[in-house]
Amino acid sequence: MSASTAFANADFETLICDVPRPHVARITLNRPKAMNAYTFAMTQELQRAVACYRDDDDLRALVLAGAGDRAFCTGGDIGDSEPEHRERVQRAPMGMGREMRDGMQPVVAELRRIDKPSVAMIQGYAVAGGLALALGCDFRFAGPAAKLGDTSNRFGLLPDEGGAWLFPHVMGYDKALKMSLLHEIYDVETAFRLGLVTEIVSGNLEERTLSFCEALAGKAPLAVRLTKTMMMRALDSTYQSSLGDAQLAVMIANPADDVREATQAFREKRAPRFKGR
Template sequence: MGDTIFSGLELATVSTDSPAPGLARLTLNRPAAMNAYSFAMTQELLAGIAAFRDDDALKVLILTGAGERAFCTGGDVSGGDGHGFAEAPMGHGREMREGMQAVVLALRRLDKPSIAMVRGFAVAGGLALALACDFRLAAASARLGDTSNKVGLLPDEGGAWLFPRAMGHDRALKMVLLSEIYGAEEAARLGLVTEVVADGLLEARTLEFAAALATRAPLAVRLSKMMMARAGSMTLEESLVDAQMAVMVTNPSGDVREGVKAFFEKRPPKFEGR
């Protein structure tokens, strides 16, 4: 990734790069395990997300998995990495809270856009991870669903909250209880996928989409995302008051002056985030 804020990170199960100016990519890098997450991987993901969050030069985060077989297949239940299920009951909760649940929260709390680029399987915790991002671009051959109940596990990485909000309560419950996995087109119809892309074009389309997001006014992007995230737990009146507070930041900004000027001069604006 070059000389960036990511350079100081020592990562073994997650790789980082910047495929274009303003873009950061975190790649789950355990392809032999179909990118199943270990506790160590969750800690590296948290470090990478925090580094992206704190670097204002980085505008958009892309999250993906190494190889063609999987985006992420959930938690690694083999225990082969030394971080299997905790032995004591309280340890299970602590490992989940400080592991993948913390990753899901970190992604949801970002005030910059995130995109999950999905190849292969995104199931169980892998689907929750994808849904924690703002957008999901999936290869036509991708497969998405939840298989937790199949082995007696739960949608505990955030799926119990994320799945119903994406596809509705009854469909989410059906997916979980029957351990259903869908093709990309069906997943898009159900609300789990933002856009389906031909396999060979997925990376190019994802970078195109991310680059377009990166050209937008940073203040407006961040505040729009924050407003829409909060609006789900507000009344309309409360949301309108929230908007009134936000425009006191954006309307007098240099970005708005530049945007209006560029509009009348019929040229692309050059936003600086101030």
């Protein structure tokens, strides 16, 4: 069994994993009746699924989606879906902080840290922790009915999955603070203007997202991974430090077989056959 087959055959209770296109992985949050609100159990499965994508060199792009058409993810489940877990958390010293540290925070962080691209495919609501999860991805493709915002403060809760950093970095401090304090939800056009959405898809959202990921997967894998790493590191570093990262990265990328293959393909007027080496 190949690694990508293992990914597609992974057994999860709250997720569906498949490989819908060559080299393209998809993780679908599968709690449509709860508008794909996440539970602690789901965060544990998400960590495993994202790690499986990260470690499989045959998988080169990831789609993160929500089941159904009502929501991508509406944040943490505030219902009684895990009463025994909730009781343990409330009883333990620092329990709620540890739950966040071991739950959704590492999922969002790993999506950003992983050196392969990811795309959030947003139908319906992506709010609170669901918006943080979407912003953990590199790209966000949204249908015309998508709604994005932060509803945490509506319940006296906080943007604690990573949103307190992600929201102002994407939108600007004042707009992010206004969104969170007033628990605003935006239509897709407004979300696009604010930078929360990469592309609005008026047609077939799934087809457009998968085609985009297939295009990403067709690029030189080593160059894609190093480019993402360089740009992600540059967000938290100085210009001079970024130049240093580039100098180190070219020593890996430039001698690669894929560079010679791309050069030969250009001369022969054909599409390159990248192998990620």
